[in-house]
Amino acid sequence: MSPVSTSAEPVTTAASDTGVRRRASRSGLISLASVCAGVALWWLAAALNPATMPSPLDVAVRFGQLVADGTLPGDIAASLRRVLIGFVIGCGLAVPVGFLMGWYRTGRAIAEPWIQFFRTIPPLAIIPLAIVLMGIGEVPKIFVITLASFLVCVIATFQGVVTVDRTLINAGRVRGASDWVIFRRIAVPASVPFILVGMRQGLGASWATLVAAELIAAQQGLGYRMQQAQVYYDIATIFVGLVTIGVLGLLMDRCLLWADRRLTSWQERR
Incomplete structure (x- = not known):
């Protein structure tokens, strides 16, 4: 046989x-x-x-003009820099804070009221305060993007930790595993899918906040270019900005989805 x-x-x-x-x-x-x-x-x-x-052809022609004169590449570089810095800082802070809230009741008691408080305030509403406290340079722009991604990712990480199967934790303790081993070998891998979902949502929040963030005395960026086009009723340029943001966001999301599949290959999928 x-x-x-x-x-x-x-x-x-x-x-x-x-x-x-x-x-x-x-x-x-x-x-x-x-x-x-x-x-x-x-x-x-x-x-x-x-x-x-404007038709797709009109937008494509305008896209070519903006690329040829160097405007669009410069705007893409400026916006990508702001989004990536804000996203990395926001998610980099959200993951340890989320684990702290989910693993320790004291940490949850300290951090959760503040997290829930700031979640009810749209990041865009922080812009006036950011201008007053941080000036009109790059710092306030990156700050509001960081805040947007942080608030989304920290909740997803926290939810991933608190929903870890208690059976797995109890089985580890029965076999004599320490709290650190249980945290590292059980809680962290079980939370990774939630973290990556939170990062994908945080990436979307970062791009959604970008246009308003570039209201802060920006001289370059996709959001800035779209606002200038609005003043001159240049609808084709607005569409170029929208399509560019959508394509860049989609490509970055695909990268996170690829990482999700690689890191959670053990997970059963439909």
Whole structure:
């Protein structure tokens, strides 16, 4: 019987891999069709209302002009720098604070009232105070982006720690594991999926805060360029900014999703 079982296992694995590839290919085709349908609807809306809605071709032409004169690359670099710095600082602070809140009741009692208090205040409402306290340089811009990503990621990390299966923790204690070993070998791996979801949400919050953050006396950036285009009723430039932010955010989210799959390969997926 053993030779039959041994030879059947590779066949089963190959069939499973083929099924996964087929599902991935089908999902890719559906996504491509969805994007094409969206662009077609955009083109139709532009044809029905050409006075206020630029077509995809108009936006592509404007995109080329902004790239050719160096405006768009400079704006992308400035906005990416602000988003990445704010996102990294925010998530870098959120993960240890979330673990502290989830693992120690005292830490939760100290930090949770402040976290919940600032969660009810939109980060954009902090902008006037940030200007008064920090001036009009890069610091207040990065600060509001950091705050936005921190508040999202810290809650996800906290939720990941408090939802760790108690059975696994009790099993570790029965086998004589110390609290540090349980934390490192059980709590941290079990919390990683929550942390990465929080980081993806924090990334979205960072980009959402960017445009308002660049209201603070910015001279460069996608949000700044869109606000200047609004003054001159340059709708094509506004669309270029929107599409660029969407594409950059999507690419960064795909990177986090790739990391999620690599770090949580042990997790059962649908």
